[in-house]
Amino acid sequence: MTAARLERAYEGVGIVQRQYLTWTEPLELESGQSLGPLTLTYETYGRLNGEGSNAILLLHALSGDAHAAGRHSPNDRKVGWWDAMVGPGRAFDTDRYFVICSNVLGGCMGSTGPSSRDPRSGQPYGARFPVITIGDMVRAQVRLIDALGIKHLLAVAGGSMGGFQALEWATAYPERVAGSLLLATAARSSPQTIAWNSIGRRSIMRDPRWRGGDYYDHEPPCDGLAIARMIGHVTYLSEQTIERKFGRRLQATTEPAFSLEQEFAVESYLDYQGESFNARFDANSYLYITKAMDYWDLPARYGSLDAAMARVHGRTLLISFDSDWLYPSAESQAIADALTRQHRPVEYAELSSPAGHDAFLTDIDAQQGLIGDFLATLA
Amino acid sequence: MTAARLERAYEGVGIVQRQYLTWTEPLELESGQSLGPLTLTYETYGRLNGEGSNAILLLHALSGDAHAAGRHSPNDRKVGWWDAMVGPGRAFDTDRYFVICSNVLGGCMGSTGPSSRDPRSGQPYGARFPVITIGDMVRAQVRLIDALGIKHLLAVAGGSMGGFQALEWATAYPERVAGSLLLATAARSSPQTIAWNSIGRRSIMRDPRWRGGDYYDHEPPCDGLAIARMIGHVTYLSEQTIERKFGRRLQATTEPAFSLEQEFAVESYLDYQGESFNARFDANSYLYITKAMDYWDLPARYGSLDAAMARVHGRTLLISFDSDWLYPSAESQAIADALTRQHRPVEYAELSSPAGHDAFLTDIDAQQGLIGDFLATLA
Numbered sequence: 001m002t003a004a005r006l007e008r009a010y011e012g013v014g015i016v017q018r019q020y021l022t023w024t025e026p027l028e029l030e031s032g033q034s035l036g037p038l039t040l041t042y043e044t045y046g047r048l049n050g051e052g053s054n055a056i057l058l059l060h061a062l063s064g065d066a067h068a069a070g071r072h073s074p075n076d077r078k079v080g081w082w083d084a085m086v087g088p089g090r091a092f093d094t095d096r097y098f099v100i101c102s103n104v105l106g107g108c109m110g111s112t113g114p115s116s117r118d119p120r121s122g123q124p125y126g127a128r129f130p131v132i133t134i135g136d137m138v139r140a141q142v143r144l145i146d147a148l149g150i151k152h153l154l155a156v157a158g159g160s161m162g163g164f165q166a167l168e169w170a171t172a173y174p175e176r177v178a179g180s181l182l183l184a185t186a187a188r189s190s191p192q193t194i195a196w197n198s199i200g201r202r203s204i205m206r207d208p209r210w211r212g213g214d215y216y217d218h219e220p221p222c223d224g225l226a227i228a229r230m231i232g233h234v235t236y237l238s239e240q241t242i243e244r245k246f247g248r249r250l251q252a253t254t255e256p257a258f259s260l261e262q263e264f265a266v267e268s269y270l271d272y273q274g275e276s277f278n279a280r281f282d283a284n285s286y287l288y289i290t291k292a293m294d295y296w297d298l299p300a301r302y303g304s305l306d307a308a309m310a311r312v313h314g315r316t317l318l319i320s321f322d323s324d325w326l327y328p329s330a331e332s333q334a335i336a337d338a339l340t341r342q343h344r345p346v347e348y349a350e351l352s353s354p355a356g357h358d359a360f361l362t363d364i365d366a367q368q369g370l371i372g373d374f375l376a377t378l379a
Numbered sequence: 380m381t382a383a384r385l386e387r388a389y390e391g392v393g394i395v396q397r398q399y400l401t402w403t404e405p406l407e408l409e410s411g412q413s414l415g416p417l418t419l420t421y422e423t424y425g426r427l428n429g430e431g432s433n434a435i436l437l438l439h440a441l442s443g444d445a446h447a448a449g450r451h452s453p454n455d456r457k458v459g460w461w462d463a464m465v466g467p468g469r470a471f472d473t474d475r476y477f478v479i480c481s482n483v484l485g486g487c488m489g490s491t492g493p494s495s496r497d498p499r500s501g502q503p504y505g506a507r508f509p510v511i512t513i514g515d516m517v518r519a520q521v522r523l524i525d526a527l528g529i530k531h532l533l534a535v536a537g538g539s540m541g542g543f544q545a546l547e548w549a550t551a552y553p554e555r556v557a558g559s560l561l562l563a564t565a566a567r568s569s570p571q572t573i574a575w576n577s578i579g580r581r582s583i584m585r586d587p588r589w590r591g592g593d594y595y596d597h598e599p600p601c602d603g604l605a606i607a608r609m610i611g612h613v614t615y616l617s618e619q620t621i622e623r624k625f626g627r628r629l630q631a632t633t634e635p636a637f638s639l640e641q642e643f644a645v646e647s648y649l650d651y652q653g654e655s656f657n658a659r660f661d662a663n664s665y666l667y668i669t670k671a672m673d674y675w676d677l678p679a680r681y682g683s684l685d686a687a688m689a690r691v692h693g694r695t696l697l698i699s700f701d702s703d704w705l706y707p708s709a710e711s712q713a714i715a716d717a718l719t720r721q722h723r724p725v726e727y728a729e730l731s732s733p734a735g736h737d738a739f740l741t742d743i744d745a746q747q748g749l750i751g752d753f754l755a756t757l758a
Contacts, residue, residue, distance in 0.1 A: 189627070248676060
C-alpha cells in the first residue's frame with residue numbers, strides 16, 4: 001500500500017447522503033397482515049459498475065441504521081457504525097464495490113416503523129404496527145435492490161441480527177446472492193437470547209410512560225428502554241472486557257459511599273449507555289425488532305438446518321469470536337457444518353478476541369483481511 | 380445404609396420452628412453508622428453436643444432465608460432451601476451435627492432489614508436503613524453464635540453470597556472456624572455481577588411504586604423487582620439448561636401469535652419467577668443485599684487475596700461448577716491457589732454440571748459425598 005493510498009484509506013468514504021424510497025403498494029407480511037405505504041432509508045458508498053455486478057448489501061444489527069460509513073456533513077463528529085470497514089482500500093473497498101445499507105423495516109432511523117404515521121389515522125402506529133419478521137425486513141430490502149436496478153448481489157453481509165438478514169437473503173433469494181458474510185450470528189435465536197430480549201421488552205412495556213405504545217405526544221418510556229439497553233450491553237461485552245475496562249473502580253471517589261446510588265465505574269458506563277440510547281432510539285422499535293429476532297428460526301422454517309443450507313447457491317464466510325457468549329462460536333460452527341454436509345463452499349474462522357459479541361463491530365483489523373479476500377474471490 | 384436408615388434419611392429433619400433473638404445494643408456498621416435494636420431469625424437442626432464442638436453455620440444466598448431444611452408444619456408443602464443436604468444421613472448429618480441457619484441482616488424473612496420498623500419513628504426504615512456489608516451480616520451472626528453458647532464452629536458453609544459470608548467468617552474470625560465450605564462463590568464481586576445487580580436495583584428504584592423506598596402502605600414496586608429477579612434468574616442458569624428445559628417452545632400454541640406479548644415457554648417461566656419472587660421478597664431488601672454483595676472485595680480489604688487467605692486457620696473445601704458463568708471456576712481456583720501458596724489445607728473440586736450457578740442448590744448428589752467427607756475430617 002502506498003502512502004497516498006493509505007491517506008485515502010484514512011479518509012474513508014467522506015460525505016454521504018441519506019436517501020429514501022417509498023412504495024405505495026402494501027408489503028404482505030409473514031403474519032398475514034399487510035403494510036403500506038412503505039419507506040426505506042438507505043445510503044450507498046462507491047459506484048455501481050456497468051454490469052451491475054459489484055453491489056454489496058450491508059445489514060445492520062438491532063440498534064444500527066443505514067448510516068454504515070462516512071459523515072453526513074463536514075462537521076459531523078461521528079462516522080457510520082462500520083466506517084472502519086467501508087471505504088477506499090478497506091474490506092468493503094468502495095473503489096471496487098457499490099455498497100448499500102438500509103435501515104430495517106420496523107426501525108426508527110427513517111424506515112417505516114412504529115413511530116411512522118399510520119396513513120389510515122394520521123397518527124403514529126405505536127403498538128398498532130404489525131409484528132414483523134426477519135423475512136419481512138428482507139422482503140422490504142428486495143424492493144430497494146430491485147429499485148436500484150440490481151439483479152444479483154455480489155454479497156450480503158452482517159453481524160448479529162445483520163447476519164440473520166444475510167442468512168435470510170442467502171436462503172430465500174439464493175439465486176440473487178453470490179456470497180454471504182455471516183459475523184457473530186446464528187441460524188436461530190437461542191432461548192437465552194429470547195430471555196434477554198423478553199426482559200427488555202417487559203421493562204419497556206411496564207414503564208408507565210409506555211402508555212400502550214402511544215407515547216409520541218408525551219415523555220417516552222426512558223426508564224424501560226434504558227434497562228433494556230443496559231441488559232443488552234452487558235450481554236455484548238465479555239467478562240474479560242468489563243474487568244479490563246472498569247474492574248471494581250469507583251467512578252468519582254476512592255472510598256465507598258455506603259449509599260444505594262450508583263458508584264462503580266461500570267455502573268456509570270451502563271447509565272451512559274442507557275441515556276444515550278434513549279436519545280437516538282425509539283422504544284417501540286426496540287419492541288418490534290427484538291420480537292422479529294426472537295421469531296428467527298431458519299431450521300424450523302425449512303425443516304432442518306441442513307435443508308435450509310441446501311438452498312444456498314453462493315459462497316459463505318462465517319466469522320465468530322471466542323469471547324462472544326451471546327452468539328457463541330458453536331452457532332457459527334453448526335452453520336458451517338451444515339453447509340459442508342450440503343457440499344456448499346464455506347470458510348469459517350473463529351477469531352480470538354476479548355471483546356465479546358461487540359467484536360464484530362470493534363475488531364476491525366482481524367476481519368479486514370478475511371473479508372477483503374473473500375470478496376475478491378467473488379468478484 | 381440400611382433400609383430403616385434410608386427411610387429416616389428420606390424423612391429429613393421433620394418439623395422445625397423459626398426462632399429469633401433480639402439485641403438492644405446497637406451494632407456498629409462498617410459504614411460508621413449503628414443499627415439497633417437488632418433481630419435475627421434463625422433455625423436449628425440436630426443437637427449441640429456437650430462440648431459444643433459440632434455446630435455448623437449455614438449461610439444463605441441473595442434470595443434465601445433461615446429456613447434451610449424441614450417443614451414448618453405437617454401441611455407445609457415446601458421444605459427448606461437446602462433440605463436435600465440437611466438431615467439424618469445427609470451431608471449435613473443432623474445425627475452428628477448441630478446445624479444453624481439465620482436470615483441475613485438486611486433481609487426480609489424475620490431479621491432486621493429495611494422493612495423493619497425504625498424504633499425512632501415507628502415507621503419502616505425503607506431507604507433510611509443503613510447500607511450494610513457482608514462483614515456487617517457476619518458481625519450480626521457472631522452475636523447469634525455467642526448467644527447460642529458456641530465458641531468454635533465446626534464449619535461455616537454457603538454458596539454464592541453464602542460463600543462470601545463463609546469467607547468473611549474464615550478471615551475475620553479465623554480462630555472460631557475449623558472448616559469453610561465455599562460453593563460457587565468468589566473472594567470479590569466481579570464487575571459483571573455488579574453490572575447485573577446494578578441494573579436490577581435501577582429497575583426497582585425507577586419503578587414509580589418504589590416511592591423512594593416508602594411503599595409499605597402502598598402497592599410495592601412489583602414490576603421493578605420482577606425485572607431484577609428475571610435478570611438474576613437468567614444469570615443463574617446455563618445456556619444449556621435453558622435450551623434443554625425450554626428450547627424455542629411456545630407456551631400455549633404451536634404457531635407464533637405475531638404479537639408483542641410473551642409467548643415462548645422461557646418467557647412464561649421468567650414471568651412466573653418474577654411473580655413468585657414478589658410474593659415472598661421485599662424490594663428494599665433486594666437493594667440492600669445486592670449492594671452488600673457489590674461491596675464484597677476481600678483482596679482489597681487485606682491488600683491481596685494471599686494476605687486474606689493467610690488469615691485462615693482451618694481447612695477449606697471449595698466446589699465450583701463448570702457451567703456456572705456468573706461465579707466461574709476461575710474465582711474458586713484463585714482462592715484455592717492463594718490458600719495453597721499460604722500453606723493452608725484446601726481441597727478444590729470443579730464439578731461437571733449443566734445447571735449453571737444454580738447447581739450448588741440443585742446438584743445434591745455430586746456434593747453430598749464431598750461435603751460429608753470434608754465434615755468428617757473436621758469432626
